[in-house]
Amino acid sequence: EVQLVESGGGLVQPGGSLRLSCAASGFSFTSYWMTWVRQAPGKGLQWVASIKQDGTEKNYVDSVEGRFIISRDNAKNSVSLQMNSLRVEDTAVYYCARAPFGRGSYSDYWGQGTLVTVSS
Amino acid sequence: DIQMTQSPSSVSASVGDRVTITCQASQDIINFLSWYQQKPGKAPTLLIYDASNLETGVPSRFSGSGSGIDFTFTITSLQPEDIGTYYCQQYDNLPLTFGGGTKVEI
Numbered sequence: 001e002v003q004l005v006e007s008g009g010g011l012v013q014p015g016g017s018l019r020l021s022c023a024a025s026g027f028s029f030t031s032y033w034m035t036w037v038r039q040a041p042g043k044g045l046q047w048v049a050s051i052k053q054d055g056t057e058k059n060y061v062d063s064v065e066g067r068f069i070i071s072r073d074n075a076k077n078s079v080s081l082q083m084n085s086l087r088v089e090d091t092a093v094y095y096c097a098r099a100p101f102g103r104g105s106y107s108d109y110w111g112q113g114t115l116v117t118v119s120s
Numbered sequence: 121d122i123q124m125t126q127s128p129s130s131v132s133a134s135v136g137d138r139v140t141i142t143c144q145a146s147q148d149i150i151n152f153l154s155w156y157q158q159k160p161g162k163a164p165t166l167l168i169y170d171a172s173n174l175e176t177g178v179p180s181r182f183s184g185s186g187s188g189i190d191f192t193f194t195i196t197s198l199q200p201e202d203i204g205t206y207y208c209q210q211y212d213n214l215p216l217t218f219g220g221g222t223k224v225e226i
Binding site: 035044045046047050059061062095101103104105106107108109110111112113 | 163
């Protein structure tokens with residue numbers, strides 16, 4: 001059974017940093033791109049970042065480029081999102097998801113999400 | 121960026137009704153479109169990919185069609201467990217973008 005479990009969310013002040021992690025199991029992790037998608041409270045879905053199987057290619061939405069870093073540890077079957085210079089508008093539930101067909105792909109499995117609140 | 125315009129934003133229907141949601145892309149996305157269902161407080165789940173392919177395990181009352189810029193998602197006979205918000209997503213180009221969502225109520 002495919003499982004994705006996010007952790008690391010919490011309350012942080014504007015300008016602060018937070019690192020999210022996603023533990024994957026139940027599939028061949030090294031065969032898939034992985035993605036982060038976020039959802040602000042009461043709002044729709046927004047793609048944040050994606051990373052290639054070997055970590056050599058990373059893509060970001062413009063609004064987080066230069067502030068967020070996506071990475072993966074294939075030995076631990078995990079993907080992370082380092083979030084720096086956080087803004088109030090980064091407040092959202094962050095979902096980790098599997099992308100079966102590369103950088104331009106839908107997401108076939110999603111984690112339960114972790115809430116990040118940026119507030120003073 | 122490719123804009124995805126989804127309508128209606130909400131729909132109220134009765135059990136057994138046919139429900140149709142449309143999604144229009146701001147440019148040709150061929151058939152690189154997926155549909156998700158999100159129940160309150162839960163993560164989205166994939167229903168349809170490549171515009172018309174039903175994800176494994178998804179009931180056949182859900183279907184999708186379309187190509188180019190105009191796409192349609194249909195629930196042929198609405199069930200109580202279908203309440204939630206539905207989103208389309210294009211994956212033809214980065215950034216991946218979603219429609220604004222359609223809330224389905226009974």
